[in-house]
Structures are given as structure tokens and as C-alpha cells.
Amino acid sequence: MTEQTETLTGPADASVQIKREGYVATVTLSNPTKRNALSHWVLEAIGAACRVCERERMRVMILKATLQHGTWSAGHDIGELPLDGTDPLAHGSALEAAIAALRHAPFPVIAQVQGSVWGGAVETVVSCDIVVADESARFAMTPANIGLPYNTAGLLHFTDRLGISAIKTMFFTAQPVEAEDALRLGLIDQLVPSERIEAQTRELARHIAGKAPLAIAAVKEQLRVLSDMRALPASALGRISEIRRRAYQSPDFREGIEAFREKRPAVFGGGEGEAQTVGTVQLTQALRVD
Known part of the structure; x- marks a missing residue:
């Protein structure tokens, strides 16, 4: 089976590797000096990787990261958050664009998670179609630790997987959810031993890649559209915007x-x-x- 690898390189030692094997692509994030923080460049590279996979007619994409001190990703690059009164999670932000690329990709995206996942990286993971994790995985939504008001679009992505009570607990306490609890709550879909996670994720990806890609793409898009059919009245959006503005300013x-x-x-x-x-x-x- 033909294997091709290309690497997108960014500032300092940040990189995103795209390895294609048959109809399966494995996209690996790496930003070692910042514990795989989601810098603007890394987020843009995720979108670029999705476009490469679409252009090369990949049928499944695996999203993973090189572990950095036991961390899958430290979340937002704190140094890039604005402190000038502008919305750090405004419409069209780099995080929103990366998540849109994952959700709109015409193929399933499988998140392979080992280690801790923080902040915006948790939203990135839950926006993938299937999440496979090992026992070291833990997920913490930490915006309350730094006074960052999360946005409505991001919260809606959590409601696709979690109940309101679980979302409140994660966002209010900022405490990590361990792997077994994450499986019970629906944050992850498959919990596998660490020594099996690589093989099992690839096996799942290859199995899906053997199915009818157009049919799968149609189902994914329909489910995305159905999950987005949650219109909010203008008055509610205005009130939410004002509450968030008071927090980030x-x-x-x-x-x-x-x-x-x-x-x-x-x-x-x-x-x-x-x-x-x-x-x-x-x-x-x-x-x-x-």
C-alpha cells in the first residue's frame, strides 16, 4: 500500500505532519515548546490538512498529537489571546475556522487521544466524528481559570456529545474529566489500552475507508446540518454578546x-x-x- 508523508512547518518547532496510506490520512500535531498549544498557525494548519485530505480524496482522517509531557494539547496559545478589549473568540477566529474544517470535511475525522486535553483543544476533539482514547486521556475546560467567556458556537458543539449538566460541571469547575468518566458521558466513543490505541484506531479507519465514501459523506453532512438547526432569536444573541463582552473587557x-x-x-x-x-x-x- 502506497504511503506518502508531507510536513507543514511553522514558527519555532511547530509542525503538522500528514501521512497518507491508501485512503486513510493521519494528521499529527506537534508544538513541543508550548505543549502542543493551538497557536494560530497550528489551527490554520489543521484547516490546510483537511483541504489536502479532501484534494487527495482521502476517505478517513485520523487527528492525533505527539505527546508533550503527557499532554495531547494545552489548548489555546495564551500568549495570542488579545487583551485590548476585542473578543478573543470572535466569529471567524482561527479556532472556529479549524473546527469548521473538521466538521465540514467530506469524510469522517477520528480523534486519537492520549494524555491531557485542555480548553479549546477539548472543543477540537469533540468536534471530530469519532473519539478513540486510552486510559491516560483526560479533558478539562479551563476558560473560567483565566476569565475567558466561551462563545455560543463552541458550547453548541459540546451539546452534540454531552448533556447540559455535564457541560455545566466541566465549565464551572474547570476540573479534568478522567477517561472512564469521559466514556460514560460521551466525550469519547472508544476507550482502549494504550498499547492498542494506534492499531485499533488504524483498524477502525481502514474499516470505514472500505465503505461507500459518498454515502458516508452524505450522512455526515446531514447530521452536521441537523445539529446546526438551532436558531436563536436576535434578542438572545444580543444579550449573550453583551454578557460575554463584559467578561472579556x-x-x-x-x-x-x-x-x-x-x-x-x-x-x-x-x-x-x-x-x-x-x-x-x-x-x-x-x-x-x-
């Missing part, structure tokens, strides 16, 4: 980033004065009798 967001860089616990004020005023206004409106 608050001193808490800057404090969270600085505390992360200084490796110390963050001390969040919560915008106490503003929050009290807003709460008073809302309570007054709720008690008003016209």
Missing part, C-alpha cells in the same frame, strides 16, 4: 492571563460594583407591576 480577564503567565492562583474581583448595579436593575424590573 473586565479586569478579571487580564488578571487571569497574568496569573497564568506568573504561575500563581488568579484573584478575581468579578466586577463587584457593576454586577451589583446590574443585579439591582434586573430585580427592580422583575418586581415592577405595570
Whole structure:
């Protein structure tokens, strides 16, 4: 079976390798100096890899990472998050574009996960079609640790796999979900021993690649469209935008980033004065009798 490998190289030692074997492509992320953080370049390279796989008529793509100190990916590259009051997760962001590439790819994407997965990398994994992991896998949604308000599109991607209660627990506590719990909750689809994960993931990919690709592509696209059929009224979107804006323009967001860089616990004020005023206004409106 013909095997071809190409490597996209980025800043410092970041790279994304694309290995094609038959109709199966294995895309391997590597950003060692930053524990495989999802920098803008890495996210753009994920999109580029999806386009290469589509152009080469791949039928399945495996997304994996070279383990860095037990980490699959540390999530967003904190150093690239803006602190100038602009939305760090705005529509059209690099993370959103990479996830869209995975979800719109006309072939199944299998995430092969070993080690810990943090923040935006968790959304990347749950946006893949199938997740295979070993016992070392653990998933933590940590935006609350740095005061980052997650966006609606990202939360909706979690609802495709998890119940609301599980999503709340992950986002409110920022605590890691261990592999067995992740399997129970639906974060992962197959939990396999570490010594078997490479072989089992390839076996699954080859099995799918042997099926009718056009039929599978049609099913994937229909399921994507059905999962996206959750229209929100303009008033709700406006309110969500305002709540998020207050968070990423608050001193808490800057404090969270600085505390992360200084490796110390963050001390969040919560915008106490503003929050009290807003709460008073809302309570007054709720008690008003016209």
C-alpha cells in the first residue's frame, strides 16, 4: 500500500505532519515548546490538512498529537489571546475556522487521544466524528481559570456529545474529566489500552475507508446540518454578546492571563460594583407591576 508523508512547518518547532496510506490520512500535531498549544498557525494548519485530505480524496482522517509531557494539547496559545478589549473568540477566529474544517470535511475525522486535553483543544476533539482514547486521556475546560467567556458556537458543539449538566460541571469547575468518566458521558466513543490505541484506531479507519465514501459523506453532512438547526432569536444573541463582552473587557480577564503567565492562583474581583448595579436593575424590573 502506497504511503506518502508531507510536513507543514511553522514558527519555532511547530509542525503538522500528514501521512497518507491508501485512503486513510493521519494528521499529527506537534508544538513541543508550548505543549502542543493551538497557536494560530497550528489551527490554520489543521484547516490546510483537511483541504489536502479532501484534494487527495482521502476517505478517513485520523487527528492525533505527539505527546508533550503527557499532554495531547494545552489548548489555546495564551500568549495570542488579545487583551485590548476585542473578543478573543470572535466569529471567524482561527479556532472556529479549524473546527469548521473538521466538521465540514467530506469524510469522517477520528480523534486519537492520549494524555491531557485542555480548553479549546477539548472543543477540537469533540468536534471530530469519532473519539478513540486510552486510559491516560483526560479533558478539562479551563476558560473560567483565566476569565475567558466561551462563545455560543463552541458550547453548541459540546451539546452534540454531552448533556447540559455535564457541560455545566466541566465549565464551572474547570476540573479534568478522567477517561472512564469521559466514556460514560460521551466525550469519547472508544476507550482502549494504550498499547492498542494506534492499531485499533488504524483498524477502525481502514474499516470505514472500505465503505461507500459518498454515502458516508452524505450522512455526515446531514447530521452536521441537523445539529446546526438551532436558531436563536436576535434578542438572545444580543444579550449573550453583551454578557460575554463584559467578561472579556473586565479586569478579571487580564488578571487571569497574568496569573497564568506568573504561575500563581488568579484573584478575581468579578466586577463587584457593576454586577451589583446590574443585579439591582434586573430585580427592580422583575418586581415592577405595570
